[in-house]
Amino acid sequence: MRLIGLSDTIGQIRVEFAGCNMKCPYCVHIHQPFKEWSVDEVTDFARRSTTENVYLGGAEPTLQKELLPLLEALHGIGKHVILKSNGMKPDVLESALPFVEGFVLEIKAPLDDVPGIMKLTGMSGERSIKYVELLRRSLEIAKGKWLRVWIRVIPEFINTETVPRILPDVEGASEVMLYQFMSNPDFDLPFMGHEEPTPSWAELKELGDMVIEKVPQVRLVGEKGKTLMKK
Numbered sequence: 748m749r750l751i752g753l754s755d756t757i758g759q760i761r762v763e764f765a766g767c768n769m770k771c772p773y774c775v776h777i778h779q780p781f782k783e784w785s786v787d788e789v790t791d792f793a794r795r796s797t798t799e800n801v802y803l804g805g806a807e808p809t810l811q812k813e814l815l816p817l818l819e820a821l822h823g824i825g826k827h828v829i830l831k832s833n834g835m836k837p838d839v840l841e842s843a844l845p846f847v848e849g850f851v852l853e854i855k856a857p858l859d860d861v862p863g864i865m866k867l868t869g870m871s872g873e874r875s876i877k878y879v880e881l882l883r884r885s886l887e888i889a890k891g892k893w894l895r896v897w898i899r900v901i902p903e904f905i906n907t908e909t910v911p912r913i914l915p916d917v918e919g920a921s922e923v924m925l926y927q928f929m930s931n932p933d934f935d936l937p938f939m940g941h942e943e944p945t946p947s948w949a950e951l952k953e954l955g956d957m958v959i960e961k962v963p964q965v966r967l968v969g970e971k972g973k974t975l976m977k978k
Contacts, residue, residue, distance in 0.1 A: 799827050822845070829849050832885065837888055900927055927968065952967060
């Protein structure tokens with residue numbers, strides 16, 4: 748398996764995978780070096796930790812051929828796994844259901860905005876249309892478990908006019924995380940002229956007030972830290 752990071756922090760083991768089936772122009776992971784790790788090596792790392800929670804993320808974990816054996820191994824040693832994905836491989840998510848506590852799926856723009864999705868993912872129109880179909884399937888599968896929908900708030904695509912078109916797709920999720928674009932250099936590269944955290948925290952809060960109508964809780968994450976909103 749190709750990993751760009753493996754760490755044991757307070758409360759969570761993070762496994763960050765390399766490789767993606769998208770070409771998002773703001774993604775830091777595309778350019779990061781990776782190392783090869785076996786399922787046994789990652790499992791042994793996790794076994795030595797007293798931390799029960801494991802987060803599998805990075806670029807796109809579902810591309811790893813050994814992902815399911817790893818999930819089964821981590822589950823077998825009593826770890827509680829959260830799997831992040833872009834949603835393009837719903838069959839993998841369905842196979843992962845017995846071994847994970849939940850999922851993190853990203854919605855990049857309203858799913859009816861194919862031109863916007865093309866800009867955000869670097870994919871063709873045909874591939875973007877297929878992606879929307881696959882993501883909707885993935886969301887339905889993931890809603891059978893704990894699900895966080897992660898929305899990277901790039902103002903041209905996520906704003907008070909577009910959020911209402913996203914709400915039907917997030918309904919049924921456990922929570923939504925609204926992330927202020929460019930507020931963490933580990934997550935983003937400059938895009939569309941944005942080089943500083945955007946939108947403002949007040950605007951992020953306004954979006955949170957809209958989303959909280961459809962989900963039990965909303966997390967706001969950005970330069971001012973983290974805020975949890977509950978119904």
